[in-house]
Amino acid sequence: MTAIGHHTPDAMLAAYAAGSLPHPFAVVIATHVSMCEDCRAALEAHQAAGGVVLDETAGEALSERLRDRVLGHLDDAVEDTPVHARTGIYPAPVVAAMSGRAPRWKALGMGVKQDILSADGEGSLRLLYIPSGQAVPDHGHRGTELTLVLQGSFSDVTGRFGVGDVEVADEDLEHTPTADEGLPCICLAATDAPLRFSALLPRLLQPIFRI
Amino acid sequence: MARIEAMITLEIGIARSGRPPSAAVVTRTLRKERTIPTPSEQTGWMIAVRDRRDRAAFCALFDHFAPRLKGFVMRSGTTAAEAEDIVQDVMLSVWRKAHLFDPHRAEASSWIYQIARNRQIDIIRKARRLVPEELAEPPGTEPDPAQIVAVEQETGKLRAALRRLKGEQREVIEKAYLGELSHQEIANQTGLPLGTIKSRIRLGMQRLRHELKDLEE
Ligand SMILES: [Zn+2]
Numbered sequence: 051m052t053a054i055g056h057h058t059p060d061a062m063l064a065a066y067a068a069g070s071l072p073h074p075f076a077v078v079i080a081t082h083v084s085m086c087e088d089c090r091a092a093l094e095a096h097q098a099a100g101g102v103v104l105d106e107t108a109g110e111a112l113s114e115r116l117r118d119r120v121l122g123h124l125d126d127a128v129e130d131t132p133v134h135a136r137t138g139i140y141p142a143p144v145v146a147a148m149s150g151r152a153p154r155w156k157a158l159g160m161g162v163k164q165d166i167l168s169a170d171g172e173g174s175l176r177l178l179y180i181p182s183g184q185a186v187p188d189h190g191h192r193g194t195e196l197t198l199v200l201q202g203s204f205s206d207v208t209g210r211f212g213v214g215d216v217e218v219a220d221e222d223l224e225h226t227p228t229a230d231e232g233l234p235c236i237c238l239a240a241t242d243a244p245l246r247f248s249a250l251l252p253r254l255l256q257p258i259f260r261i
Numbered sequence: 262m263a264r265i266e267a268m269i270t271l272e273i274g275i276a277r278s279g280r281p282p283s284a285a286v287v288t289r290t291l292r293k294e295r296t297i298p299t300p301s302e303q304t305g306w307m308i309a310v311r312d313r314r315d316r317a318a319f320c321a322l323f324d325h326f327a328p329r330l331k332g333f334v335m336r337s338g339t340t341a342a343e344a345e346d347i348v349q350d351v352m353l354s355v356w357r358k359a360h361l362f363d364p365h366r367a368e369a370s371s372w373i374y375q376i377a378r379n380r381q382i383d384i385i386r387k388a389r390r391l392v393p394e395e396l397a398e399p400p401g402t403e404p405d406p407a408q409i410v411a412v413e414q415e416t417g418k419l420r421a422a423l424r425r426l427k428g429e430q431r432e433v434i435e436k437a438y439l440g441e442l443s444h445q446e447i448a449n450q451t452g453l454p455l456g457t458i459k460s461r462i463r464l465g466m467q468r469l470r471h472e473l474k475d476l477e478e
Contacts, residue, residue, distance in 0.1 A: 061448035068440040083393040091463040100438040101370030109328025
């Protein structure tokens, strides 16, 4: 495995720390940080800056009983929330996004498969499976698209992306990611707007096929 | 009380790791703290809560952070009553998740800030926020007081940098970390100088990896 060469933009790490990143992007950031010590350190640096802002905030008087109320709950039994562990090529945040299940691949044609993990007003998050030598159907996208490689690698006009690398594509980029030789390429892809597959389906049909 | 216990914790670490220069740094810093409260005091409370479930230390953390948390949450337009519910929730999470606190990578305020943001998003989304995998300390890892103090010093530099910012500039930074700016809006801003603290935190992480290697050998 080669070193990670394509990292997440610093502004997204800051927005992730502050909680202002749309959910699909937040999952990509949490996953990349699970794979990349440089970005984890950068994220924790932003958390330190957030901590400084918190520490410098003027305090508001608390109601008298709040402290006792909190102390009274210290010994409460807490139900264990499931902690998802890394499974194979899938880091913990991806496993959590799948609620612990295995991927449910749906064929998109030409051997390309996807599993939509979320699609709503905040955008979409899905896993993509691209056989080696195969292209993701030519697509433009509204808004920004983040693609994080979990297995194999892909290349497009902007370069080559291996395991852990993140491609950030804005809407001006018409690109054709193609899986390289070797293992099938599996990616986590997030957009902050619905996708539009220019070559595959008219845009009107998108809500029906959810792609 | 908590202060003394924190000192003991650090001193045990020094005795075991046998690093005299670090010991000197720590002792100097702690002496200074007796008169002027510095961030290390809060880190000491967190360590006491983490290692000994120390309620007095938790009360000290509460008295320091709860009013600030309430003010912080109310700045985003939350009502006073709702803000207190969030404060309660966050402080209980601090107690329950204390085992994840690592002073080699974060000061107490950094860690509590992260807990607060995670909990607020849990509440907004009505589902657990997906967070990165934890970096677990290998069992038996000794504390490294020099690294702990260095992280605090770097955080102190950030604090000084924030205080130096003038009105509008400072407001933008505050808004960013309050979660009121999008990543595109943040991208257009010049932020705080994060470079040195980033490399310091990176060292804290490498330390975990080196310990792991030692165990394997
Ligand atoms: Zn990275």
